[in-house]
Amino acid sequence: MNLKEIHLRALEPEDIEILEKIENNSHYWNYSNQTEPFSRHILKKFINQQKQDIFEVRQKRFVISNIQNKVFGFIDLFDYEPLHRRAGVGLFIIESFRNLGVGKQALKLIHIFTKKHLNINTLFANVGKENISSNHLFLSLGYRQVGLKKKWNFYENAFHDEYLYQKIL
Secondary structure (H helix, E strand, C coil): CCHHHCEEEECCHHHHHHHHHHHCCHHHHHHHCCCCCCCHHHHHHHHHHCCCCHHHHCCEEEEEECCCCCEEEEEEEEEEECCCCEEEEEEEECHHHCCCCHHHHHHHHHHHHHHHHCCCCEEEEEEECCCHHHHHHHHHCCCEEEEEEEEEEEECCEEEEEEEEEEEC
C-alpha cells in the first residue's frame, strides 16, 4: 500500500454501506458510547449533516481513502471549540488495514488540515487504556498523556480506564 496516496475526503452518500457496517457492529460500541444500532435513516441524516459548517455543528467526519476511493477508515473532529482553538480527534481504521501506517498517515493529514484551515492549536484524544496500538500511535506522533480517567467507561461487565492525550500543533 502506498501511504502517499492516502487522503482525507468528505463523507459521501455512497459511504452509507460501510458506515452502517461499522457503526452497527456492537464490538466497537465500547469506544463510541453507543448502546444500539443506528437506522439507515439516521445514518443518512448524519451524512447530510457533514455538509454543514464545522463552526455550526462542532464536529466533522472525514473518510480515509486513496485515489481509487478505497475506504480505509474514518477520522473525526469533535467538541470543536473555535474560541479556544481546540478539538478532539477520533480515529477508526478498518481491521484489515490496521498496523500498516494508515492511522499514522491520517493523523498527520488531520494535523495539517486543522492547523491550516481551522487555526487549531490543540488536539486531544481519548483512548482506552487497553487499546495498546492506539496508545502507541498517539504517543509516536507527539501526543502527551496528560491524564488518566479511572474507571471511566463501563463495558464487558467492568469499568475501564481511559487515557487523555493532548498535542499542541
